Amino acid sequence: METVKFSDEFKNNDPEYLDQASDVRNEENLDWSIIESFLKDSISGLEGKMTVRQFKGGHSNLTYLISFQNKEMILRRPPFGSKARTAHDMGREFSVLKALNTVYPYFPGPIIYSEQIEIMGSPFYVMDRIKGIVLRKNIPEGLSLSAEKVNLIFRNVVKAHHELHCLDYRAIGLENFGKPEGYVRRQIEGWSKRYRAAKTPDAPCLESVMSWLCDNQPDDSASPCLIHNDFKFDNIVLDAGDPLKVIGVLDWEMATIGDPLMDLGCSLGYWVEKDDSEEMQALRTIPTHMDGAMTRRQMVDYYAEISGFKIHNFEFYRAFGLFRLAVIAQQIYYRFYHGQTKDKRFQMLIFAVSILEKEVLKLLGK
Numbered sequence: 001m002e003t004v005k006f007s008d009e010f011k012n013n014d015p016e017y018l019d020q021a022s023d024v025r026n027e028e029n030l031d032w033s034i035i036e037s038f039l040k041d042s043i044s045g046l047e048g049k050m051t052v053r054q055f056k057g058g059h060s061n062l063t064y065l066i067s068f069q070n071k072e073m074i075l076r077r078p079p080f081g082s083k084a085r086t087a088h089d090m091g092r093e094f095s096v097l098k099a100l101n102t103v104y105p106y107f108p109g110p111i112i113y114s115e116q117i118e119i120m121g122s123p124f125y126v127m128d129r130i131k132g133i134v135l136r137k138n139i140p141e142g143l144s145l146s147a148e149k150v151n152l153i154f155r156n157v158v159k160a161h162h163e164l165h166c167l168d169y170r171a172i173g174l175e176n177f178g179k180p181e182g183y184v185r186r187q188i189e190g191w192s193k194r195y196r197a198a199k200t201p202d203a204p205c206l207e208s209v210m211s212w213l214c215d216n217q218p219d220d221s222a223s224p225c226l227i228h229n230d231f232k233f234d235n236i237v238l239d240a241g242d243p244l245k246v247i248g249v250l251d252w253e254m255a256t257i258g259d260p261l262m263d264l265g266c267s268l269g270y271w272v273e274k275d276d277s278e279e280m281q282a283l284r285t286i287p288t289h290m291d292g293a294m295t296r297r298q299m300v301d302y303y304a305e306i307s308g309f310k311i312h313n314f315e316f317y318r319a320f321g322l323f324r325l326a327v328i329a330q331q332i333y334y335r336f337y338h339g340q341t342k343d344k345r346f347q348m349l350i351f352a353v354s355i356l357e358k359e360v361l362k363l364l365g366k
Helices: 008-012 032-042 090-100 147-165 183-198 207-215 260-268 278-283 296-307 314-337 344-363
Strands: 051-055 062-067 072-077 110-114 124-128 225-227 236-238 246-249 256-258
Touching: 032 110, 072 090, 090 110, 090 124, 147 225, 147 236, 147 246, 147 260, 147 296, 183 207, 183 256, 183 260, 183 314, 207 314, 207 344, 225 260, 256 260, 260 296, 260 314, 278 344, 314 344
Parallel strands: none
Antiparallel strands: 051 062, 062 072, 072 124, 110 124, 225 256, 236 246
């Protein structure tokens, strides 16, 4: 694989294109003195006073950068006022990280999990920090990549996704982590139920989309596997010294045993190409519009090439990915609509739900 080497000064001084945390939002502050005491009592060798920053790119579980004099860690907890509590199971997420130990090179090492509600009002866990580059809406300032190198990054991300699907989940103790039989049906039924439960008076209906997915669902996969369920670029960490290299995959909260093509379809729900509509461009959160970026079709074809799968009717999988993304946006918007969070970012998500509905209907020829 081709590499891009940067000077040692970048490696030693945190270049500006590394993923950075910032000040903690006021409404998402915690009692850090209690947390510091817990961590020092539970993790040996921590030195100095604890400082806290927050990663603010996501809309789901809260992610804090915990720094001591001699160690940086990541603390994860559910969002405040979350409605879909089963989507924020800290213990489940932590168990995936433990199972991936030694078998998947792109995971953050788990450190400690706690269900002591008195510490912060919810279960939480702490893991190692993987310091590197995260590609969010646009290429980070200061990082210059040719179209050829962009294409190689995309290919390496697909390979890392396929590597996950190749793991023997039974051999790593996850045989009871999910039920592959009936997975597609349960996903359609479950996400439809979640949408109806989170629907606000200003939200679109989506009943025709849910009916189409139900009527056109494929058979269960003949090759069920461990799937991430949110494998997208802003959950991927690239090496700062070699940006073509994947070194981390984050946010395992929705991982389960299921259909690898459903996993790929969920990834492509986020995929906005440079020729997509202006409305879809407004929803773009990852740099899939760049010169050299693989198109959705190219991603599917490349995955088929390296996996050996014969992929038919991929429109179903993308339609499900778009629908699921609409449900996630609606669930988050529900929290804002009912005053469970004051995060102003969530106010606009109702427009995202409507745009995604329009995109799914266009895909289905409706």
